[in-house]
Amino acid sequence: MEAEKQPLRLRRIGIDTHQEPVAYLRQDCHVCKSEGFSVHSRIKIATENRSIIATIQFITNQLLTNQEIGLSEAAWQLLKADEGEQVHCSHAKPAESFACVKSKLAGKSFEESSVFEVMHDICLGHYPDIQLATYLAACSGTHLSPPEVLAITKAMVNSGQRIDWNIPQVLDKHCVGGVPGNRTSPLVVAIVAAAGLTMPKTSSRAITSPAGTVDTMEVMTPVNLSLEQIRQVVEQENGCLVWGGSVSLCPADDILLRVQRALNLDSEGQMVASVLAKKIAAGSSHVLIDIPIGPTAKIKNQSAAFRLQRLLVATGEALGIEVTAMTSDGNQPIGFGIGPALEAKDVLAVLRCDPDAPIELAQRALIIAGKLLEIGSKADEGEGYRLAQKILNSGAAEKKFMAICEAQGGFTEPPVANNVYEVTASHNGIITYIDNRFIARLAHFVGAPVVKTAGLEMQVKLGDQVVSGQPLFTLHAEAKGELNYALEFLQQHPDAIRIEETWL
Template sequence: MDSTSDFLHLHRLGVDTHQEPVVYMRRDCHVCHAEGFNAQSRIKIMTDHHSIIATLNIVDSEIISHQQAGLSETAWRLLHAQEGEVATFGHAKPVESTAFVRGKLFGKLLSDESAYSIVQDIREGRYSDIQLAAYITACAGQGLNVNEVIAITKAMVATGKRFQWSGQEVFDKHCVGGLPGYRTTPIVVAIASACGLIMPKTSSRAITSPAGTADTMEVMTPVTLSFEHMREVVEQHGACLAWGGSVNLSPTDDVVIRVERALDIDSEGQLVASVLSKKIAAGATQVLIDIPIGPTAKIRTQEAAAHLQKLMVATGEALGIKVHAITSDGTQPVGRGIGPVLEARDVLTVLRCEPEAPTDLAERSLVLAGALLELAHKAQPGEGFKLAQKTLWSGKALDKFMAICESQGGFTEPELAAQQHTITASQHGIISYIDNRFIARLARLAGAPEVKAAGVEMHVRLGDAVEVGQPLFTLHANAPGELAYALDFLQLHPEAVRIEEEYL
């Protein structure tokens, strides 16, 4: 670019395109003309100090002038742009690593080098949404072998920040989702750290579920912590409950998760890479993985669970951490609430040892905490559960949880949604089936996880006897439109909960 007329002035257009950086130029501006840009061209934008790649939208109206290039919010942030700043523009070089994505589609395996190159390009914002969707689709299902998963995990660790905790065993736990309301993490972390374990816990937001642990924690305390803030919390209390994305431990993860969410697909390999890269980045040396199995859970069969266990352990080993993967019952939702606020309330009732605390959520948290306490040699084999129970009942876990929240920025009591609608039994009988996926989808249609208080509150569990008119579950939503939308869906798919006549 040798001509000084090749620049435009940057203008913050105030358009939120989600994560994809978009640049807006007049069709007849001199840059479009000289460079032969078209709608959807991938453009390199250069200022004195930064450069990014953005997708072009062509403008035929007065929302920008011929001397301006409009930037979407993401483009503005990535480019660290100033209003009116001068920038030059060129065709973005083809992103070389997309050749590896194409290769993968045609049967070529990802190597350490190609995985690194892809992950690095995603991290730098060089992939368009279409390219991201292709990469994620190519990795979906059981599309990645163990070496590819290891390669992606390594790449995700290498492209993010990483905590080092000197000379200690550092613990972490993770549950492979799919079970609505299964929100053990805050309870397990509170118990384990109350017993002296180091647990710098980072969690994700929901992918296809109505809430992730980060979404749930966020209704009680800030989870978007800086790297330094997270370190302080852990140094003070031995644990934290932060959002992984905020500390940049695995920066490509949230980009991948956003597109997975838009596609409503999970990939086993991406799942393993996502989980373990964050554990490794958080400095964990021992990780407990819980895999619930059930016909409508994420993992439906013993075989699938065994495959995932093997992949988790092998990947952990290749990256120098010890992974303990256990399975559990995944036939129905856990706790009462499904959705950030409703789950947070369940967590609090357990920590506060209130009489309405869901027994299943408490039990399962104690099992996991107990396993961690045994791994850490805080309890003899077989004695972990009891120690966990003692710690919960003594109020030490609640104290620890509150201390962590205070340290993260303060505790807030979660508040229920404005709109509630209860579904009742239309016949008497026994609850014979609860569809986790439909329940989760209902919660999402009601607005979760974006709308924190939205979700589903279950009133029954498998095997319960119900009378006609007895409440089955309650929909929570903030807006009447969302409530109506969830009810519409329920009318089309009434089989979320099945009731069978009692056997005479």
């Protein structure tokens, strides 16, 4: 009997491999022997109705019998099978499109047809993580030309569903990132939707930051909505704040983002393709892009920002959407909170017009919302900020935000962490430098964004005068071990917040 005709029984063994499909087998399994499978082999697992591609790992204990195959949670969700169901396993055919990726590494340009093949194979799971990483490396830096970026964007849009709102104007915004605590989207959506404009915000989870819009929003309300649920929320409230991955908008991009997060690797062209593909797939007609500039932000200087602006606008124009790109100050964190629950706390403080709310976060949200109100013809040019401020101060934005949360499944106040630790100034002086990347990494070390309550709360800004022993920021953690780990990291980087000495 052929090896692929010999079935194995499925076991759901409850291992979280994030979005990577992994299959677990005994090394003495008859299929492993006959097929010559080894660790990291790529195999096709097929039921009568469905098949997936997964990466093999071997089990050496009695967790599985040699008649069973275990699936990670990601693989189980993809296969949509039942416990104990029989499957057939065989070697997965290598993705022929990977030759295009190797050619790109060798210095050749992507053709539009080859990019479509690459994205198609990525969506089908034909690329293991090492090949996904190779693709991202080939696209890193400024290695993609404008025609290549356009081709990748088109291919990503075609990789999943596309929403049509059947109205002439659908607004959206995006920040290219690199600045912790820049949680403007919930505020902007609330203000713009309260003004009567349509703004369905679909976002990704955090890539390299301690929290994304979705990570913050799911502290307060459900974000995993179906397409029909999203439509109902938007029809009722003019806006939403949901996870785009729940409705398969640009699934190729979701797969790439998982690996990009692990690599902590940015690519100008891939960033443009990722951002615009998701906006187009979400049905946006007008998009405002915020580009923070700073020495420890993603975009380091004005020339890099200008190059990115041109690429964003030109790619959007070629694909039929209007893109407006603006620059902003990326020299320091924006809000006080860094981490999902702490950023949610900041958002609510601004919406509730709390006198202790972070002023910089409120101002940046008002600038972005004001520009969108002008684009949406709700305010004359130069008058958008004033209208946005009026909507916020009147309580209309808070009311709209709560209505959106209720429509998405209900509102919950952000939780708090079990452990906190104040980090204080070692001497008198003026705050002259704050390292955004260090602050973000420190928030990661205490558990953000996976642990929703974890992160840190800034208590100083650039230019502040401090005295020895004054709090600089407070760490929030659920586990003391994570808190101690962060403190060890902090000791190794004493200049992440620079205090120029003065004598007070």
